[in-house]
Amino acid sequence: MLDAGSSRAHTRSFLDELPTQPDAVLFTHSHWDHVFGAVEIGGRVLACSATVEKLRAMALRDWNDEQNVNEHIRQELPAPRTVEIVPVDVTFEEQLDLDLGGVTVHARRVESDHCEDAVIVYVGPDRLLFLGDALCPAPSGPMTEAVAFPLFDTVLAYDAEHFVEGHHPAVTNRAEMRELLDKARAAARGEGDPTDADSQAFLTAFAAGRDLH
Numbered sequence: 628m629l630d631a632g633s634s635r636a637h638t639r640s641f642l643d644e645l646p647t648q649p650d651a652v653l654f655t656h657s658h659w660d661h662v663f664g665a666v667e668i669g670g671r672v673l674a675c676s677a678t679v680e681k682l683r684a685m686a687l688r689d690w691n692d693e694q695n696v697n698e699h700i701r702q703e704l705p706a707p708r709t710v711e712i713v714p715v716d717v718t719f720e721e722q723l724d725l726d727l728g729g730v731t732v733h734a735r736r737v738e739s740d741h742c743e744d745a746v747i748v749y750v751g752p753d754r755l756l757f758l759g760d761a762l763c764p765a766p767s768g769p770m771t772e773a774v775a776f777p778l779f780d781t782v783l784a785y786d787a788e789h790f791v792e793g794h795h796p797a798v799t800n801r802a803e804m805r806e807l808l809d810k811a812r813a814a815a816r817g818e819g820d821p822t823d824a825d826s827q828a829f830l831t832a833f834a835a836g837r838d839l840h
Contacts, residue, residue: 628652629748629757630793631665633703635711638664653723653734654715655759656742657681658766659700661793666711673717675736677744686712737761737778740770740836749785756787760794769839770832772815779808 628649632638642648650670654662657678662685665672674682688695690710704710717723725732731751739745739761748757761778764770782790783805790799799807811829813819819826 628668628670630655630661630759631663631668633660633663633699635664635667637703638667642667653732653746653748654678655746655748655757655761655793656744657685658742658760659685660703661759662712663704663710665713671716672713673719673723673734674715675723675734675744675746676718676720677736678746679715679718681744682712682715685710737781738774739763739778740765740774740832747782749787754786754788755791756782756785756789757791758782758793760792762792763794764832764835767835768832769835770829771836771839772833775811775815775833779811783808 628651631652631654632641648670649668651673652665652668652670653673654665654675657674662682688710690696690700690704690708691706693706696704696708700708719734721736723732723734725734730753733749733751734746735749736744736746741760741763742765745759745761747759747761749755750757762775762782788801790801790804792799807825810819810823810826811833814826814829815833817830819830821827
């Protein structure tokens with residue numbers, strides 16, 4: 628399984644739809660909505676070393692202290708809330724390759740504006756690239772050209788035909804991904820289409836990134 632849900636209930640709703648249960652989960656990063664539900668899986672946990680460090684810190688936090696939670700966490704886990712951060716069984720530094728018997732999984736840590744521990748995962752022979760939230764701006768809004776453009780090139784360098792993003796409602800094909808990243812490049816030049824929602828989102832994110840400097 629690639630990423631867990633945001634709570635036991637969220638993950639259970641997904642697991643109940645599967646014909647067989649996964650015996651392992653690989654995290655793309657440590658944000659709460661990708662890891663809180665892992666305890667419901669009950670299998671091995673795989674993550675990069677940067678994610679491991681962040682999970683250790685999360686395990687020490689008091690999640691009933693309202694200063695430690697945002698509105699989304701409050702909605703998913705009303706107080707009093709129980710948060711169980713699972714320990715990681717398999718740790719890797721920059722990449723991890725798995726042979727699942729007819730299916731290969733290649734996990735690779737990448738630099739991303741969204742987080743410090745972003746991992747993307749290529750699944751063969753399905754030619755599917757699981758992006759987690761790597762292409763998203765930082766949670767506070769900024770996206771920087773210095774980080775985003777090399778990441779775009781990395782994503783398109785894979786021979787993937789299908790792309791799954793953590794918060795996108797649909798699987799993206801290669802042509803759609805190229806179009807999306809072209810919109811991002813245009814937005815960075817200040818040339819985004821003012822009537823296009825994706826272009827406007829990139830324009831805002833790159834403007835926020837420039838404001839950081």
